[in-house]
Amino acid sequence: MDMTVRTKEEVALGRLEDAPGFLLRMAQLKVYEQFFDQVGDHRIKPGEFSVLWVISCNPGIRQSLLGQRLMIKRAHMTKLIRALEEQELVSRRIPDADRRAVELSLTTKGRAAVEAASQWFFAYEQSLGANLSASERERLIGLLKKFIGIKATGL
Amino acid sequence: MDMTVRTKEEVALGRLEDAPGFLLRMAQLKVYEQFFDQVGDHRIKPGEFSVLWVISCNPGIRQSLLGQRLMIKRAHMTKLIRALEEQELVSRRIPDADRRAVELSLTTKGRAAVEAASQWFFAYEQSLGANLSASERERLIGLLKKFIGIKATGL
DNA sequence: TGAAATTTGTTTACAAGGAAACAATCTCCC
């Protein structure tokens, strides 16, 4: 006799199976996996894209505010912005009103990069959740927005 | 006149606001933040707990299978298991049937640790999504399960 | 005013996690 499990589907998860934190982690890992399958690695990564996108939506946004909104810690944001600056996608400006702060904008090259990347980025986002029906997908998006505290319109 | 945003809520996200991959990332970051606020850092981390828990649900499970189920890469699993072994929570056994493989079980100490940790772990999981109604929370759990490919019972 | 406390960003040192190359073992198929 042999009690050991053999396939991934046979592995018992017990109560973990209904734990939202665990499920969110698994969902995010699956999304990342799908990203590398689909988009490959020779382009802007999702994290970088979100930073560029939000700067393009909010020109002159302060680094600290951008970090708060995207839940990126200050130390990491410094590195991200430096990397984007070295690629000449982002420009930094110290405002006179507060000389500790940094205001971020896209360069011309940065705007072009966001324009190009948003094509495949949103196509990839659209492809996520293909195993859900359209209404389930909408409902998931609405619930996630509410979960993280973005006003869920309608739902 | 001054066009710059000042508070987190004013930051425009544009189309990103409806991108499931982005929302999942934000949700997971929020969960992690809440974990450290609530549980503190002097205990087992969520990732470690999930490994211990799944071993306890599937005694003798092979390392590779555990990794597949929890979407943990082999290289990282090696480190995790070694750390747990050094804490004498997990024991490794090379089966005769396949001497490449490793079968994992909990030690007595490991079983006690899971028993104790599951108290606060599931309480913490229960506290997630407190800003959702009970039915919304259930629906979110069901949709996440379907999203990641665990059979969603009912929903 | 002017010292104490706060905010903003940077630096440094570290933890979590992944990719690629590797060694050992096992499976397949001639």
Next chain:
DNA sequence: GGGAGATTGTTTCCTTGTAAACAAATTTCA
């Protein structure tokens, strides 16, 4: 049987992200 190829786990190196200490500027408030 025995080689080609696949699987399993480990090691090494690298990327991503965090924590803590710090410097500079700003705000608070006696």
